[in-house]
Amino acid sequence: MKIGIGLPNQVRNVRPAVIPEWARRSEEAGFSSLGTVGRIAYPGVMDTVALAASAGATATIGLISNVLLGPVWPAVMLAKEAAGIDGVSGGRLTLGLGLGGRPDDFVVDGLGPRGTGARLDRDLQTYRSIWRGEAVPGSDNPAVSAGSREVPILFGGATQASFERVARSGEGYIGPSAPASMIAPAFDARAEAVKATVESFTEIGADELIFNPALDDIGEVERLAEIVL
Template structure:
């Protein structure tokens, strides 16, 4: 199982200037990939901006959006944005996608929080054609440099429609940042959908966990803050699952290894770059 690290772009009032440094340190420490979460209605840095900054600050480490909420974007605009990040990163980007669920994130006129699955399916058709260099309505002057680009897709979500979408379009599945016991059932659902779709190729499975090795209480408070819009029960459950300390981090790794997944991201709920080296030491 590969160990990766999430960029802290969605810590409240994150210092944007630390994100490139965080990315450089993560690459130097030997993590497999970097990820960036996606939300609009939160005082953080956009996932696309974060991933582009990380691409410019590094040269070999993988990049994943975990996950980008596609229906908040006009499809052609997002297709162009992602193609650009893939280009400047020399092909290191994997696009993790979800439909979202927080109504406040849907701020673009004409793209409200309704009909999300239908819009996602339509967007995927646009992405496929746009990245292949085929004509797409509204993209006459917005093509991809070089004519085409390859973007591997991962999907999050637990609804049957989300899992079926993953099995049709994706190379695998990303579970949300939840306790391991909950993630286990989500991976089971993803595996079942993959099998039922007749997929015989390898399904790439990705887990996500929070960690805090410096200021643990601040980390838990920041996680609670981020999830507070979903209610105290969800916020408390997620904050309580933060791996606080080396032993807890190693326990989480063991639990996810037992689930047989391919890659595990540890997300830091503070923007202190020293967390990178602390995590690298904990996972050795």
């Protein structure tokens, strides 16, 4: 099982300037991927911005949105953003998508918190149309550079519709951060507790486990690497 590390983009009041250095050190430490948390109405850094900054600061580490709230975005704009990040990174982006459950994250007029599942299903067709280089609706021009690829997509969610979306349109499933009561043992001061967390996810057949940070202290990268890598 691969071990990734989250970017601190949604640590409350994160210092944005730490993100590129966090990404560089994570790559040097040997983590498989950098993950982001998607949230709009929260004092952090947008996941697309954090991924773009990390793409420019690194060369080999994977980039995963864990998860990006697809239906809060106009579909063409998100498709273009994702293609740009993927292109800058040299094809290292995996787009983890979720529906979102907080009404205050839906800030674009006309894109409210209702009907998000059906909207995402429609948006998926738009994403792939844009990534194939087809013209933007209402324009003669494509939105992305020639040679852009279709970005691989993972889906989050805990409903039957989410699982069906994985089977129908995705590369795989991306699980949520577990409730505090379930992961409390991992906050034990003993490194053995973190190692046990890794072992438990290995046993259920997870392909990759990403540890999300609770601090923007750059030293956390090395501390985690010493325990799990």
